[in-house]
Structure formats: C-alpha cells, structure tokens
Amino acid sequence: MPANLTPEYFKAERWYRSAASTEEKILALERMLAVMPKHKGTDHLKADLRHKLSKLKEAATKKKGGKQQDVFHVPRGGSGQIALIGTPNSGKSSIVAALTNAKANVAEFPFATSVPVPGMMTFEGVAIQIVDMPPVTAEFVAPGQVGTYRNCDLIGIVIDLSAEPVEQMRVVLDFLESRSLLMDRETPAVDEHGNLLGKRVFVICTKADLASEGAFEKFRDKWGKRFEAVKVSAETGEGMEELGGFLFKQLRIIRIYAKPPGKKPDMDDPFTLPAGSTVMDMAEAIHRELAEKLRFARIWGTGVYDGQNAQRNHVLCDRDIIELHFN
Numbered sequence: 001m002p003a004n005l006t007p008e009y010f011k012a013e014r015w016y017r018s019a020a021s022t023e024e025k026i027l028a029l030e031r032m033l034a035v036m037p038k039h040k041g042t043d044h045l046k047a048d049l050r051h052k053l054s055k056l057k058e059a060a061t062k063k064k065g066g067k068q069q070d071v072f073h074v075p076r077g078g079s080g081q082i083a084l085i086g087t088p089n090s091g092k093s094s095i096v097a098a099l100t101n102a103k104a105n106v107a108e109f110p111f112a113t114s115v116p117v118p119g120m121m122t123f124e125g126v127a128i129q130i131v132d133m134p135p136v137t138a139e140f141v142a143p144g145q146v147g148t149y150r151n152c153d154l155i156g157i158v159i160d161l162s163a164e165p166v167e168q169m170r171v172v173l174d175f176l177e178s179r180s181l182l183m184d185r186e187t188p189a190v191d192e193h194g195n196l197l198g199k200r201v202f203v204i205c206t207k208a209d210l211a212s213e214g215a216f217e218k219f220r221d222k223w224g225k226r227f228e229a230v231k232v233s234a235e236t237g238e239g240m241e242e243l244g245g246f247l248f249k250q251l252r253i254i255r256i257y258a259k260p261p262g263k264k265p266d267m268d269d270p271f272t273l274p275a276g277s278t279v280m281d282m283a284e285a286i287h288r289e290l291a292e293k294l295r296f297a298r299i300w301g302t303g304v305y306d307g308q309n310a311q312r313n314h315v316l317c318d319r320d321i322i323e324l325h326f327n
C-alpha cells in the first residue's frame with residue numbers, strides 16, 4: 001500500500017467496498033481516482049483502478065440490455081436509508097418531493113406510486129436517503145414491498161392527520177407486525193437464531209394544515225409511548241425544516257470529522273458512525289488494516305479538553321474532531 005493516501009481516499013474506498021450496485025461502484029471508483037494524491041507512488045494503484053473502472057462500465061452497459069432487476073431492491077446510499085410507509089394518499093410522496101431531489105409522484109389519486117423511489121437529502125453534511133413507497137391497504141400490498149423494508153435502516157410511518165389516524169395506524173402496524181418488520185419496546189422481532197428482523201419505526205403526522213385542532217396531541221396520547229412522532233405539513237411547510245434534524249436523530253448516528261495531523265479538519269464532510277462508536281471504530285472506518293497500527297488519537301469535542309489524548313476504546317460524541325496517530 002503506498003504511503004500518504006488520505007482519509008478522503010480511504011473513505012471513498014470504503015464506499016466502493018460497500019457499494020451495492022455496479023452503478024454505485026463506478027461512482028465510488030471515480031471518487032477514489034479524483035481524490036488520490038498524484039505522484040509516482042500512486043501510479044500503479046491508479047492504473048489498477050482505471051482498469052477496474054473500465055471493466056465495471058462495460059458490465060453496466062451490458063446489463064442494461066439484460067435481464068430485469070428487482071425494482072423493490074433499493075441499494076442503500078448515504079449514511080442511512082429511511083423507507084416510508086402509509087395508506088394511499090397519506091402524503092408520502094409529498095414528503096419525499098419536499099425533502100429530496102427525487103421526482104416523487106404526488107397525486108390526488110391513490111396508487112400513483114407503484115415502485116420505490118429513492119431520494120437523497122442532506123442534513124448538516126450528512127446524506128440521508130428517503131424512499132417513497134407504494135401504499136399499503138388492508139387488502140393490497142405490492143409484491144416485493146416487504147423486501148424494501150427488510151433492507152432499510154429505519155421505517156417512517158406517514159399518517160394523514162386529517163383522516164382517521166387510528167385506522168391508518170391499524171393497517172400499517174398490521175402489515176409490519178405480520179411480517180416481523182416492527183421493533184419497539186413492546187415488540188422485539190427476532191428470527192429463530194435471535195437475529196433482529198424488525199426495524200425501528202417512527203411517525204410523521206402530515207397534512208397538519210387540514211387537521212382539526214388537537215389532532216396531533218390526540219395521536220401522541222395514543223401512540224407516543226411506542227413511537228416518536230412529529231407534525232408537519234408538506235403544503236404550508238410547517239415543521240418541514242425541523243424534519244431534517246428529527247430524521248437525523250432517528251438514525252442514531254454521530255458525525256465525526258477527521259483531522260490530518262497539523263492540518264485543519266474537513267468540516268463539510270463528516271464520517272458517520274453508529275452512536276456509541278469508539279476511536280477504534282473510527283480508525284476502522286477510515287481504513288481497516290491501518291486501524292491495527294493506531295497508536296493514539298487526539299480529540300476536540302464533547303467531554304474532553306481540546307486536543308486531549310484518547311485511547312482506542314474512548315467513546316466518541318456527535319461532532320467530535322479526531323486526529324489519528326499511527327505507528
């Protein structure tokens with residue numbers, strides 16, 4: 001491994017290794033090539049990556065004419081994937097359209113959305129993927145839909161506050177519970193080996209502009225203990241600004257900024273790790289093999305004095321800045 005590859009490079013490399021599709025692999029490789037330091041020591045690696053890239057591009061063009069892919073498999077992107085769920089017309093597509101770059105299909109008629117549509121939003125430098133979904137009803141669920149939910153990090157129930165929230169919750173929870181997709185304090189969902197199947201779930205109560213006075217409070221009285229809930233309106237924009245922070249909180253991740261020794265940290269492009277991650281987890285996120293050579297870290301942030309030395313098992317906090325020192 002040539003020396004002086006940067007954290008940025010290793011980040012792109014990690015993206016490449018975790019990429020779920022050929023298209024995503026291509027993007028990651030291009031990123032690796034773009035951020036690679038340019039000098040003699042990297043010539044070999046560069047040639048190697050270019051070779052891989054052209055192979056992948058070839059495969060991608062071939063595949064286009066080939067067999068169809070499962071449209072319900074949505075490759076994960078960003079620091080977390082949130083799949084929405086709700087009954088027809090509850091307001092799912094409007095939320096995805098308001099938050100992300102995706103062309104979600106907002107419509108007055110039900111079943112306008114027939115396949116998952118992923119969109120990407122950013123909250124304070126963190127990319128969060130939101131997936132618009134076909135509706136669920138008591139009678140009909142699109143085949144394949146379960147697969148999308150099985151694969152996501154978090155499920156957001158979208159409730160139309162102006163129309164029978166109790167009935168909507170019944171339909172949605174029926175769907176999730178009957179497929180072991182729901183996890184909360186009352187419902188741990190595990191398979192026979194004890195693996196978790198269920199997802200954490202929260203609720204977005206929308207159409208606040210149409211709802212009757214006190215509808216949200218009533219909803220929270222009934223469901224608040226099991227599910228965190230927010231109130232928004234895609235129409236007036238009420239609550240939409242706070243929604244980004246709420247979604248970030250639901251993902252339970254922390255932002256960590258890498259600082260090369262003697263340089264300023266890149267505050268625009270944090271690494272994201274599960275809450276509770278340690279210095280060693282961060283080192284592994286940058287580069288698995290390099291992590292074993294970690295000698296110590298210096299941290300600027302919460303619960304430490306500036307530049308404090310920290311051991312491998314030190315638990316990091318959201319927004320910490322970390323400088324890693326290797327052997």
Ligand SMILES: Nc1nc2c(ncn2[C@@H]2O[C@H](COP(=O)(O)OP(=O)(O)O)[C@@H](O)[C@H]2O)c(=O)[nH]1
Binds near residue numbers: 089107209233
């Ligand atoms: N007044 C109001 N209408 C909304 C709001 N959100 C969605 N709608 C309307 O409700 C209908 C269904 O919305 P859509 O997002 O397509 O619902 P979906 O079927 O769950 O994806 C459309 O006519 C939207 O314009 C909202 O917050 N307020």
Ligand SMILES: [Mg+2]
Binds near residue numbers: 093094106107112
């Ligand atoms: Mg829709």
